[in-house]
Amino acid sequence: MLEKEEILSSFLLELRRGTITICVLANLKEAKYGYSLIADLSDTGISIEANTLYPLLRRLEGQGLLESSWNTGGAKPRKYYITTDFGREMLAVLKQHWLSTAQNMERILED
Amino acid sequence: MKTDLIERYIYAVARHLPSKLRSDVEKELDSLIADMLTERCGDVLPTEKDIRIVLTELGMPEELAAKYSGEENKALISGHYFLQYKQILTIVLPIIAAVTLISSIIQVFAEWGKESAYDLIFQKVIVQTIGGAIGGVVWAFAVITIIFAVVERKKWKVDDGDIDLDLPPLPKNKAEIKKHEVIIGMVFSVIGTIVFLGFTRIFAVKIALDGGWIPIFDSLVIRQFWIFFILAMVLSIVKESLKLIDGRYTKRIVIVTILCNVIAGIGAVIVFWNGNILNSEFVNQMKIVLGENAQNAFGFFHNFNRFLLGMIFLVMICESIGVAWKAWKYNKD
Numbered sequence: 163m164l165e166k167e168e169i170l171s172s173f174l175l176e177l178r179r180g181t182i183t184i185c186v187l188a189n190l191k192e193a194k195y196g197y198s199l200i201a202d203l204s205d206t207g208i209s210i211e212a213n214t215l216y217p218l219l220r221r222l223e224g225q226g227l228l229e230s231s232w233n234t235g236g237a238k239p240r241k242y243y244i245t246t247d248f249g250r251e252m253l254a255v256l257k258q259h260w261l262s263t264a265q266n267m268e269r270i271l272e273d
Numbered sequence: 274m275k276t277d278l279i280e281r282y283i284y285a286v287a288r289h290l291p292s293k294l295r296s297d298v299e300k301e302l303d304s305l306i307a308d309m310l311t312e313r314c315g316d317v318l319p320t321e322k323d324i325r326i327v328l329t330e331l332g333m334p335e336e337l338a339a340k341y342s343g344e345e346n347k348a349l350i351s352g353h354y355f356l357q358y359k360q361i362l363t364i365v366l367p368i369i370a371a372v373t374l375i376s377s378i379i380q381v382f383a384e385w386g387k388e389s390a391y392d393l394i395f396q397k398v399i400v401q402t403i404g405g406a407i408g409g410v411v412w413a414f415a416v417i418t419i420i421f422a423v424v425e426r427k428k429w430k431v432d433d434g435d436i437d438l439d440l441p442p443l444p445k446n447k448a449e450i451k452k453h454e455v456i457i458g459m460v461f462s463v464i465g466t467i468v469f470l471g472f473t474r475i476f477a478v479k480i481a482l483d484g485g486w487i488p489i490f491d492s493l494v495i496r497q498f499w500i501f502f503i504l505a506m507v508l509s510i511v512k513e514s515l516k517l518i519d520g521r522y523t524k525r526i527v528i529v530t531i532l533c534n535v536i537a538g539i540g541a542v543i544v545f546w547n548g549n550i551l552n553s554e555f556v557n558q559m560k561i562v563l564g565e566n567a568q569n570a571f572g573f574f575h576n577f578n579r580f581l582l583g584m585i586f587l588v589m590i591c592e593s594i595g596v597a598w599k600a601w602k603y604n605k606d
Contacts, residue, residue, distance in 0.1 A: 196301070197308035212305055213331045217340040220298075238304050241297075 178267065182210055186262060187253040190228060191242040219243050227252055277307055278324055278593040281440040285334035288520055289356045290341055298341055334440070341489075357518060358421045364452075365417065365514065366410055368459050372506075373409030375467050441521070449521055455513045462509035466502050470495065480558045489577070491552045498550075501540040508533040530596045534589040545582035 185208050189199060196216050203210055222228045227249035233240050245253065283302045287295045309327045310319045319327075331337060339355055468475065473492035478488060512533050515526055546552065559577070 195304075197305060197312075211330070211375065213337050213340060215303060216305060217337075220341065232300070238307055239300060239302050240304050 178210075181260075182208070182214075182218065182254050183222070184253065185210075186215070186222065187227060187245055187249055187256070190243055192243045193231075193242040194241040195233075195242050199243070199266070222249070276321075276324060278321070278440070279303070279453075282306075282328050282331075282334060285440050286338045286341070287567055289335060289338035294341065347502070352423060354421055358417070360517065361417055361514060362414065364456060364459070364517065365510070366413060368463060368510070369413040370406050370410050372463050372467070375471075420496040431508060441523075450516045450519070452517065455517045458513045458516075459510055462506050462513075462590055466506040470499055470502050478555070484558075487555050487558055488552045489555050494550050498544045501544050504540055505537045508537050522596060522603055524604075527593075527597045527600045531593050534593050538586060538589055541582055541585045545578045545585065547574065548578050551578055 183204060186199070189202055194202065196212065196219060199219075200212060200215060201209060219228060219230075223230055223243065226246060228243045229246050230241050230243045233242050283299050283306075286302060287299050290298055290482055306324075306327060309330070313319065313327060314323055335354070335356065342356065348358060359367075366509060473490050473495050474488045477486040477488045479485070483573055512526075515529050548556070
């Protein structure tokens with residue numbers, strides 16, 4: 163039984179790993195800090211844990227898809243991330259891929 | 274809202290990260306944890322239990338660090354230990370390669386002259402040194418990997434979801450053992466061993482002003498004891514590796530240091546107790562200079578080997594006390 167759950171969760175993990183990047187890029191068209199992004203995503207039904215999101219943000223920044231800046235104006239300093247031009251460009255391409263994949267998946271899963 | 278436990282957690286994550294990432298990740302985690310606590314408790318002051326729940330949600334510090342460094346799931350050794358594994362490998366392997374390379378060269382030189390055909394010697398240089406270095410590295414890599422794989426397997430059985438938040442406190446200022454200190458320590462012991470074994474004649478004195486340099490030791494006798502010098506070097510690498518893993522002076526570093534020094538001390542007695550290790554010309558010259566029955570302050574030169582043994586003990590005792598003292602000083606609260 164436990165094995166079944168483990169297998170399922172590893173599939174779900176793989177499924178989410180690809181999609182979460184697109185969610186993040188789409189959601190960061192305006193600057194947000196990590197924790198507010200988690201809240202926004204969860205409002206749209208996408209749940210992601212902080213220990214996955216924060217390293218992911220950093221990795222996307224390293225790849226040039228996001229840029230960050232520290233905002234020290236508030237009660238506590240926060241690191242804000244926003245999608246770069248390159249990030250938006252990649253998002254547009256990824257979106258096309260996603261839409262066509264979704265179409266294909268639908269057709270496959272119909273019967 | 275920064276408690277001791279939070280500080281310890283953030284430090285436990287950051288210490289595995291490359292230094293350029295560290296301070297940024299520390300700040301980011303600090304504000305993340307604050308956000309998570311606010312979300313959980315609102316305006317109410319979070320309790321110790323709330324903090325534990327939030328940190329458990331973030332997961333094991335080692336795993337979070339592995340995620341940050343982007344090196345999770347890349348190896349046989351999982352995120353738990355991968356960074357430590359990599360760190361040990363990147364330090365120990367180059368040193369082992371250097372050791373085996375240089376000691377093989379020394380071995381070839383030691384046998385220099387016994388062979389008549391020079392091309393045979395040349396062949397030996399190539400085969401022994403390069404072959405020796407590759408063999409040494411492969412051997413060390415295998416041993417380190419096996420150790421980590423065993424530790425990993427054990428961990429899987431013990432670990433059932435709940436994470437261990439019994440983290441050590443932050444080392445204060447100087448309590449942290451820096452990586453370069455460890456590397457210097459290892460390189461120093463390796464070079465010392467090689468010089469002493471391979472170039473014993475470097476240790477020489479000039480007794481009479483017009484006389485030549487007289488080697489102190491009999492290099493052939495010293496080389497008979499090679500296993501003890503290599504043993505001392507290996508013990509020293511073990512000590513330094515543990516410092517790298519713990520990153521601070523801990524009780525087990527004290528225990529291992531004392532244990533290694535006791536073993537090395539026994540080896541030193543075996544090597545240095547016997548006056549045969551001294552070059553007989555050196556001993557004779559000293560007798561001439563000091564007089565046959567110099568029982569005064571210079572008498573120890575007749576037993577110069579035992580004087581050296583005393584010095585070695587002194588250094589070892591100082592090191593043991595120093596490590597114990599640091600561990601005590603930095604760990605008392």
